[in-house]
Amino acid sequence: MSCIFCDIVSGIGKAEILFEDDSTISFLDIRPLNFGHSLVIPKNHYNNFYDVADKDLSSVIKATQFLTNCIKTSLNPDGINIISNNGSSAGQTIYHFHFHIIPRFKNDHFTFRPQFKDYSEGLMKEFAEKIRSAIDSSKGK
Ligand SMILES: [Zn+2]
Known part of the structure; x- marks a missing residue:
């Protein structure tokens, strides 16, 4: 299967x-939410965040921090979002793992306004237990 990021x-x-090093490459997003919106990817192909091997994950995070600081210095944004979309419901369109680095400016009209939910009685504990159960069964793997 072809992959435009592997290309x-x-x-x-x-x-x-x-920016490019042994295991990562960074480039401008061709459909920027703001100019300077950049992507950082591992050179090895992983569909999404779930599967990235330790060595590549560590390299990608370091490259993301490095580039974020360079974007901060060069573009002087008011803030920066670092986002990873995983799965179509989360907005993932390219199935080669990538971090978005999005410079943000006051009144930039990129609306990212979540509608917060409230846990009903006992529901927070129920969700925490589901997640902790997965953590427990992942330990030692
Ligand atoms: Zn790929």
Whole structure:
């Protein structure tokens, strides 16, 4: 199956590349929410965040922090969002794991206004127990 991000890694696909090291590559998003909106990806293909191997995860996070600071210095935004979309319900469209680095400005009209929910009696504990159960069964793996 072809992957447009793997094509960028191999040099077949073109991109406005910002930064590259042994295991990561960063480039401008072609559909920016604000100008300077950038993506950081591992050179190895992973569909999404769930599967990224330790060595690549650590490299991607370091590259993301490095580039975030360079965007902060060069574009002087009021804030920066770092986002990973996983699965179509979360807005993932390219199935090669990537972090978005989105410079934010006052009144930039990128609305990201969540509607917060309230836990009913006992529901918070129920959700915590489901998650802790998965944590317990993952330990030692
Ligand atoms: Zn890929």
